[in-house]
Amino acid sequence: MPLIEIDGRKLDVAPGATVMDAANQAGIHIPHFCYHKKLSIAANCRMCLVEVEKVPKALPACATPVTDGMKVKTRSVKAIAAQKGVMEFLLINHPLDCPICDQGGECQLQDLAVGYGDSASHYREPKRVVKDKELGPLIATDMTRCIHCSRCVRFGQEIAGLMELGMPGRGEHTEVMPFLETQVTHELSGNVIELCPVGALTSKPFRYAARSWELSRRRAVSPHDGLGTNVQVHVKNGRVYRVVPQENEAINECWIADRDRYSYEALNGEERLTVPLLREGDAWVEASWQDALERVAAGLARVLENRGADAIGGLVSAHQTLEEIYLFTKLLRGLGVEHIDHRLAQAGATVGAGARWLGMPVAALDDLQRVLLVGSTLRKEQPLVAQRLRKAVKRGAQLNVVHSVDDDLLCQVAGKAIVKPSALGDALARVAVALVEAGAPLATAATLAGVTPDDAARTIAASLLGGERKAVLLGAVAQNHADADRIHALAGAIATACGATLGFLTPAANGVGAQLAGALPGPAGMNATQMLAQPRAAYLLLGVEPELDAHDAAAAGTAMRNADFVVQLTAFRTAASDYADVLLPIAPFTETAGTYVNMEGRVQTFHAAVAPRGEARPAWKVLRVLGNLLNLGGFDHDSVEAVRAEVLPQGQDGIAAHLDNTSPADAGVPTAAGDGIERLGETPIYQLDPLTRRAPALQATADAAEPAAWLHGELLARLGLEAGGRVRVIQAGGEVVLPVKRDDRLAIDTVRIAASHPLTAALGARLGGIRLERA
Amino acid sequence: MSLNTPDSQVCLWTLAHDDPASLATYTANGGYQALRKILADKTPAEAIIAEVKTSALRGRGGAGFPTGLKWSFMPRSVPGPKYVVCNSDEGEPGTFKDRDILIYNPHQLIEGMIIAGYTLGATAGYNYIHGEIFEQYQSWERALAEARAAGFLGSDILGSGWDFELYAHHGYGAYICGEETALLESLEGKKGQPRFKPPFPASYGLYGRPTTINNTETLASIPWILRHGGQAFLELGKPNNGGSKIFSISGHVNKPGNYEIPLGTPFAELLEMAGGVRDGHRLKAVIPGGSSAPVLPADVMMDLTLDFDAIAKAGSMLGSGAVIVMDETVCMVRALERLSYFYFEESCGQCTPCREGTGWLYRIVHRIEQGKGRPEDLDELVRIGRNIGGNTICALGEAAVGPVISFVKHFRAEFEHHIEHKRCLVEN
Amino acid sequence: MLTPESLALIDQEIAKYPPEHKQSAVMSALRIAQQELGWLSKDTIEYVAAYLDMPAIAAYEVATFYNMYDLAPVGRHKITLCTNLPCQLQGADRIAERMQAKLGIGFNETTADGRYTLKEGECMGACGHGPLCLHNNHTLHTHLTPESVDKLLDDMA
Numbered sequence A: 001m002p003l004i005e006i007d008g009r010k011l012d013v014a015p016g017a018t019v020m021d022a023a024n025q026a027g028i029h030i031p032h033f034c035y036h037k038k039l040s041i042a043a044n045c046r047m048c049l050v051e052v053e054k055v056p057k058a059l060p061a062c063a064t065p066v067t068d069g070m071k072v073k074t075r076s077v078k079a080i081a082a083q084k085g086v087m088e089f090l091l092i093n094h095p096l097d098c099p100i101c102d103q104g105g106e107c108q109l110q111d112l113a114v115g116y117g118d119s120a121s122h123y124r125e126p127k128r129v130v131k132d133k134e135l136g137p138l139i140a141t142d143m144t145r146c147i148h149c150s151r152c153v154r155f156g157q158e159i160a161g162l163m164e165l166g167m168p169g170r171g172e173h174t175e176v177m178p179f180l181e182t183q184v185t186h187e188l189s190g191n192v193i194e195l196c197p198v199g200a201l202t203s204k205p206f207r208y209a210a211r212s213w214e215l216s217r218r219r220a221v222s223p224h225d226g227l228g229t230n231v232q233v234h235v236k237n238g239r240v241y242r243v244v245p246q247e248n249e250a251i252n253e254c255w256i257a258d259r260d261r262y263s264y265e266a267l268n269g270e271e272r273l274t275v276p277l278l279r280e281g282d283a284w285v286e287a288s289w290q291d292a293l294e295r296v297a298a299g300l301a302r303v304l305e306n307r308g309a310d311a312i313g314g315l316v317s318a319h320q321t322l323e324e325i326y327l328f329t330k331l332l333r334g335l336g337v338e339h340i341d342h343r344l345a346q347a348g349a350t351v352g353a354g355a356r357w358l359g360m361p362v363a364a365l366d367d368l369q370r371v372l373l374v375g376s377t378l379r380k381e382q383p384l385v386a387q388r389l390r391k392a393v394k395r396g397a398q399l400n401v402v403h404s405v406d407d408d409l410l411c412q413v414a415g416k417a418i419v420k421p422s423a424l425g426d427a428l429a430r431v432a433v434a435l436v437e438a439g440a441p442l443a444t445a446a447t448l449a450g451v452t453p454d455d456a457a458r459t460i461a462a463s464l465l466g467g468e469r470k471a472v473l474l475g476a477v478a479q480n481h482a483d484a485d486r487i488h489a490l491a492g493a494i495a496t497a498c499g500a501t502l503g504f505l506t507p508a509a510n511g512v513g514a515q516l517a518g519a520l521p522g523p524a525g526m527n528a529t530q531m532l533a534q535p536r537a538a539y540l541l542l543g544v545e546p547e548l549d550a551h552d553a554a555a556a557g558t559a560m561r562n563a564d565f566v567v568q569l570t571a572f573r574t575a576a577s578d579y580a581d582v583l584l585p586i587a588p589f590t591e592t593a594g595t596y597v598n599m600e601g602r603v604q605t606f607h608a609a610v611a612p613r614g615e616a617r618p619a620w621k622v623l624r625v626l627g628n629l630l631n632l633g634g635f636d637h638d639s640v641e642a643v644r645a646e647v648l649p650q651g652q653d654g655i656a657a658h659l660d661n662t663s664p665a666d667a668g669v670p671t672a673a674g675d676g677i678e679r680l681g682e683t684p685i686y687q688l689d690p691l692t693r694r695a696p697a698l699q700a701t702a703d704a705a706e707p708a709a710w711l712h713g714e715l716l717a718r719l720g721l722e723a724g725g726r727v728r729v730i731q732a733g734g735e736v737v738l739p740v741k742r743d744d745r746l747a748i749d750t751v752r753i754a755a756s757h758p759l760t761a762a763l764g765a766r767l768g769g770i771r772l773e774r775a
Numbered sequence B: 001m002s003l004n005t006p007d008s009q010v011c012l013w014t015l016a017h018d019d020p021a022s023l024a025t026y027t028a029n030g031g032y033q034a035l036r037k038i039l040a041d042k043t044p045a046e047a048i049i050a051e052v053k054t055s056a057l058r059g060r061g062g063a064g065f066p067t068g069l070k071w072s073f074m075p076r077s078v079p080g081p082k083y084v085v086c087n088s089d090e091g092e093p094g095t096f097k098d099r100d101i102l103i104y105n106p107h108q109l110i111e112g113m114i115i116a117g118y119t120l121g122a123t124a125g126y127n128y129i130h131g132e133i134f135e136q137y138q139s140w141e142r143a144l145a146e147a148r149a150a151g152f153l154g155s156d157i158l159g160s161g162w163d164f165e166l167y168a169h170h171g172y173g174a175y176i177c178g179e180e181t182a183l184l185e186s187l188e189g190k191k192g193q194p195r196f197k198p199p200f201p202a203s204y205g206l207y208g209r210p211t212t213i214n215n216t217e218t219l220a221s222i223p224w225i226l227r228h229g230g231q232a233f234l235e236l237g238k239p240n241n242g243g244s245k246i247f248s249i250s251g252h253v254n255k256p257g258n259y260e261i262p263l264g265t266p267f268a269e270l271l272e273m274a275g276g277v278r279d280g281h282r283l284k285a286v287i288p289g290g291s292s293a294p295v296l297p298a299d300v301m302m303d304l305t306l307d308f309d310a311i312a313k314a315g316s317m318l319g320s321g322a323v324i325v326m327d328e329t330v331c332m333v334r335a336l337e338r339l340s341y342f343y344f345e346e347s348c349g350q351c352t353p354c355r356e357g358t359g360w361l362y363r364i365v366h367r368i369e370q371g372k373g374r375p376e377d378l379d380e381l382v383r384i385g386r387n388i389g390g391n392t393i394c395a396l397g398e399a400a401v402g403p404v405i406s407f408v409k410h411f412r413a414e415f416e417h418h419i420e421h422k423r424c425l426v427e428n
Numbered sequence C: 001m002l003t004p005e006s007l008a009l010i011d012q013e014i015a016k017y018p019p020e021h022k023q024s025a026v027m028s029a030l031r032i033a034q035q036e037l038g039w040l041s042k043d044t045i046e047y048v049a050a051y052l053d054m055p056a057i058a059a060y061e062v063a064t065f066y067n068m069y070d071l072a073p074v075g076r077h078k079i080t081l082c083t084n085l086p087c088q089l090q091g092a093d094r095i096a097e098r099m100q101a102k103l104g105i106g107f108n109e110t111t112a113d114g115r116y117t118l119k120e121g122e123c124m125g126a127c128g129h130g131p132l133c134l135h136n137n138h139t140l141h142t143h144l145t146p147e148s149v150d151k152l153l154d155d156m157a
């Protein structure tokens, strides 16, 4: 271990460390702009120049490796002179108008200029002016402020895996820009806002809305995907002004996905439901909470009395808090209802021995050496998991894919089997047999007799047999599959055979929490898909939009419209306005305290950042009152903590015992792949939940483009369709006309049509047969 | 002209022959013999490096770093690809020697690169050729094809069991790519922006692999050294300054051109060879080593010998051996304005002091030239220059500052005149 | 977008580099594309980038970094005159004046008939032969005099 001295302090540092690393270790701050701990070293800003004894030139701390006996001075006359010289250069062409800059108050240049700048500039020549760039709906630019630190460019190359920004030009004419001004589309793009040390790249929706020093910062957990991303919610006067990352190395590191960042816009939107509404004939009338809840209690009691508990279904969103989901479940169970579920998108959901989860810590993804990703449109489902897996690949991991589309994961893929959705199980069976062929022990080998591996399966098997630290990860398409149990079982068998961990990439923020809270069908209960296919007389809905969330949107719509009594607890006005009887305004995640349990089983609690809007109330309180109105015992919790104590008495410590990825099914039972054309229906990244669906900036991105029917060129030719034309899509009695687009990365006989979208809500199963006719 | 003769010439001797560039001319005069011998004898790399060290060959690209020492840094036993790269990106104003090697003696460079490849354990070599000399790029490609056909390149070279390939890479107009790490970035298909060192190319070079980079003239000297011995090369020049060297002389002389003469030759002799100062004019100043070298007044220059050490002692540098001669008609403000514009235009833009500072320097000098100078400008130029120098990623920063500080130092009165009278001292 | 001949030339360049480093050929590929099409449009750059499996923006960075690429149409004859110090000392200023007077355009301008574009260049590594200019990037004309410039320009068809 090299022994060095910084500013007179003796330090033992790791070999290969830089002077910057050593200073950070010692808690000594060296000014810098281009250095960022998550990015490669550029050493271009020169702000971190320090004096090193016996070296004539000042050296950049960020790029200078320590050597034994090195003596560094970060504040010597020479070091300060070099730093001041650099600061002067940075400022000569930088506008000195902090009061009107959106970065004012949180600008690294402003902060350092106070310490290093001269009071008056020596610069008398004309200042450079740089044209602003259009980067789309999320990021605003003020490019004259750019100090060329290249962080945003390195972020694209190194973290996002997609170089959307570059620095064309030379010398002082170098400018940060995209190739075309429509091309910043990456799902993590907003992170350049924090990376930019000045006000060149800022949040477009937040632009000129508030000054950083006016905002209070509240910690929260992002309510979107299952990662449990930590965020800071910035508020002023009871309103959320923006959401930024809260660093947590074990979960999201210092990043957040764009939907974590921009979904807050929906909180302040016009679509918020702020008073309880009751249906009176064809009209909605505002009501007091008391009246509304009495109507709910009476309605449920009537259905119970007339038709029994079997006539009632309960659907809850896994984006709601643990406490809310728990009380929802407790209430329905108290009424004797067994049809309870949170897995609306899953066609074949069964109840396992425990909660399905990632199977390992999130951070362990970075160190995997072999991965098999099954049925996952990873970047759009789990933007930051994708980032971690890219990191693993960069470190030499081999990523293998079994899916129905060969989307660009922005990293190297070792082996892949791209098959239509109904053949996913068979593709896995081939991998399993290829493992056996290669000598791996497979418990269910006998039942796979007759399956012959192909080259793709052999490549994947060979990859999985190498290396250590492996995982087989099941994505949303695998989980939503009608044959999910068999896919699960095969994936489990493959994992066991090659020594991998089996994991579920839970699509929703509280997917594990919802399972722990028991939002699952009872022994005689139906799962979500069943209770929509066999409509109930009454539905209690918490945070769900069935016609968007369900596996079979058309069936969900029919079930809802035909039900006698539908109660929706919702933060927004939704399509339920057409069929519900009572709409109860509940508080979204920023307006309530609660808990999410992320995909690794981590319990994360948060407090309300602001008060509920209008008459909206936290759902746990609504459910508590409702429980009492229905005369159910055990609804007298006086705080969210009291609810949590009931559902998770041992807190985090009790979690592990309830996590279990064993499969209930036998891997061997084959289900024949269909022979027709099939739909691949995924939830688009900005249709995941009620918030993302209503965030204007996200809805203006390319990822939120209206659904189209995407087909492989071969299928296009076979059907006589043309990209650019339109096609009539018919499924389950419903039909829609969609634009036709070509994507040769799709499996043949697969038509990719987004689910969870109002424009495709007339269609049936996400993964099922579909007919196309020329429109 | 006695000094500028084939016997004492390492690189340009083929010019004495009818068909200087041909393989026939080269082989008829001992060409490729050094390579044949090394391959036949399986000469150990250490022995070759020792010979190069004996020769006191110093890099001809500008920095004058001892070549033998540089070669000894190459980790030849590291498995996997390793590279030797030739720097023919000659773009330093005043320098035009490497183009003549490429046209008139391409095979000696090829042989030098092959021997370097052998010695350094390289698997392939690239020659990065300056953008504006496309004809040389093409002619050198033709020479490569000849060498390949003759069995000097490819697999199992001359039956030795050793494989090596050489390729030409063409630049397209960026002076900075002469800087060795910018050159590597450019060779990788990127903007030519220098890398921070360490790591040095010997450990992390082309595609992140061990790489040795030398100037064209340096590499072309290698076959001569191995054929005649390091001692003979050393004796061509003077201690610590082995060999002859090509001096590119331009500006106000009667016969601008390349003169290959022993290191240590007095400047006065070179000036005479070049036909002396333009007819009827007096020598005013000389930039002795390419535009980045500090300018020296006539009287200092006339007393100097042309070798690394003597010129360094006088406060400038031998650099690439580009001698720019200026007579008394030259306005030093205007000359500096043009050079400052060059560095401003050619700054890669990556690091702050250079990107911002070169523009600042140019704009002040330009203002002075335009008659809009201020009395404080001269001290300001020096102050800004000091803030650039030493604080940048590569030496372009220093290169930009060298002329500014030296021009202001030696010709301050002329600058002051410009500022005070808003016009030129010389041109009026 | 490019002719088979141009693509064959690009393939020759690609072959010089390890297969995983196709990007190394981008400078040559852009040169070859420009030689065929006269200048580099964004479409051309995107095409070349795709041909080399590299991001379009990275190819655009290259195209904008090196002086000899033309990112806007130029005249049939692009004449780049070196005006750097050695050439200046040897009379480049007079050559510049003569060229501009004869063609009626300044630097970075193109004649109305689309025949000539004048550019100011940096050192071309041939200073001893100056003043000099580069014709369409690839042909150097040296030892220019005001008289020889007239003829040179006239001889360009």
Ligand SMILES: Cc1cc2nc3c(=O)[nH]c(=O)nc-3n(C[C@H](O)[C@H](O)[C@H](O)COP(=O)(O)O)c2cc1C
Pocket (backbone or CB within 6 Å): B058, B059, B060, B061, B062, B063, B064, B065, B067, B070, B087, B088, B089, B090, B091, B092, B175, B176, B177, B178, B179, B180, B181, B213, B214, B215, B216, B218, B219, B394, B395, B396, B399
């Ligand atoms: C701005 C700049 C431009 C340079 N231009 C050249 C050049 O055109 N040719 C060259 O050989 N070296 C040039 N060099 C020097 C190279 O970086 C490097 O030192 C040289 O190629 C090493 O070869 P040598 O040891 O044989 O001299 C330049 C350096 C700098 C900083």
Ligand code: SF4
Pocket (backbone or CB within 6 Å): A031, A032, A033, A034, A035, A042, A043, A044, A045, A046, A047, A048, A049, A060, A061, A062, A063
């Ligand atoms: S180069 Fe710059 S930013 Fe980067 S840390 Fe170092 S000096 Fe700083």
Ligand code: FES
Pocket (backbone or CB within 6 Å): B093, B094, B095, C082, C083, C084, C085, C086, C087, C088, C122, C123, C124, C125, C126, C127, C128, C130, C132
């Ligand atoms: S200065 Fe003109 S070619 Fe060198």
